[in-house]
């Protein structure tokens with residue numbers, strides 16, 4: 204038998220049955236829900252008189268619609284308030300643990316699961332949200348599902364799934380100064396395409412991932428879906444175990460040692476067989492910024508924006524032309540010529556403590572350009588608290604950033620945080636689709652949190668490497 208990947212092992216371990224459709228019935232170890240994709244799923248359960256099969260395996264939070272100026276109830280927006288009430292009632296009726304404001308644990312679902320130690324190696328994880336791939340950073344098999352599948356998981360703790368192929372993406376060497384996991388994610392998508400991962404799970408490997416923090420691995424796994432992959436993972440290692448140790452839901456005492464031994468077994472075998480292997484070198488990766496309307500339309504900070512006429516692929520060229528007309532940018536421009544109106548730091552891609560630390564490091568002793576509206580939205584209440592314990596909130600506010608409550612905020616703008624007109628944002632989020640940040644003509648530039656901070660201070664897209672940590676721009 205061929206040696207197995209982590210994907211093969213988790214799949215086989217959780218296989219319940221082969222279905223007549225050719226799909227596999229897969230057991231789901233952890234199910235997370237939020238207020239947007241769960242209400243109809245509960246309605247469907249009620250209509251059929253079904254119970255939740257394993258309520259102790261589902262955990263709820265709310266994130267998308269939460270206002271970030273204040274968590275004060277009732278919310279000013281009646282629709283947001285009623286979505287909030289729906290999740291309160293549903294979790295109560297079906298005895299599901301709900302991380303509400305009072306718990307101090309509310310936040311973006313993909314920040315909350317890992318930080319509470321709910322996300323663990325070797326698990327199958329599902330959530331009605333495309334960025335569920337984030338949890339793969341722990342060596343879990345985690346995928347986003349639709350509302351009818353949320354119903355299926357609630358009712359049976361199982362999903363009918365098609366088998367996926369595995370592409371191993373190796374990045375060798377060491378990342379240069381100022382090059383972050385976000386740049387790695389944008390680089391991979393740029394090279395392999397926004398549809399390149401369709402039908403695949405991505406296994407991220409090589410020195411770059413071996414030496415990456417859990418926060419960084421989460422950033423990269425989070426964006427697997429932006430490259431078309433249904434899921435992405437990093438094999439569990441000592442970094443994974445160190446992150447999990449002592450977390451609220453992580454095993455303790457003798458159970459901990461047993462769990463670690465078991466988790467190690469899930470890592471892909473040395474000679475595992477992959478459907479594809481792709482290799483890059485870290486030295487190819489620069490700080491990245493998107494210029495278009497897909498996360499694949501990006502350049503290194505010192506490259507000029509590309510010429511559509513030079514693109515040999517028709518679809519790519521048309522997409523670039525559309526992007527230029529929406530973005531009001533031109534081929535050949537330099538990223539540093541793009542002025543910004545809004546700076547947003549947050550989201551399940553880059554709203555964790557390390558992201559906030561990296562941005563605060565840039566902002567120490569600096570001021571936001573007066574023309575820029577800058578705000579930071581911690582990914583969860585726990586991230587927010589930790590940041591305040593470290594004094595990061597003071598650095599942000601002294602620089603001119605607003606310090607907000609936890610939520611999805613302007614990542615998706617299903618709340619009052621929205622671009623106006625054709626404003627341009629420098630954003631640490633994951634999608635730059637047309638209309639994504641609340642205005643049909645709004646424009647989004649994706650980049651790392653440190654790059655957002657730098658852009659906020661300069662009023663335009665900037666190379667993070669031109670800043671030193673002491674608050675002065677480096678000469679030259």
Ligand SMILES: CC(C)[C@H](C(=O)O)[C@@H](O)C(=O)O
Pocket residue numbers: 239240267331332333334347615
């Ligand atoms: C609202 C939700 C279904 C959606 C998703 O699935 O990803 C959102 O989180 C997003 O980032 O676009």
Ligand code: SF4
Pocket residue numbers: 266267311312313332334550551552610611614615632633
């Ligand atoms: S932060 Fe953004 S990407 Fe993440 S779940 Fe919320 S809306 Fe989706």
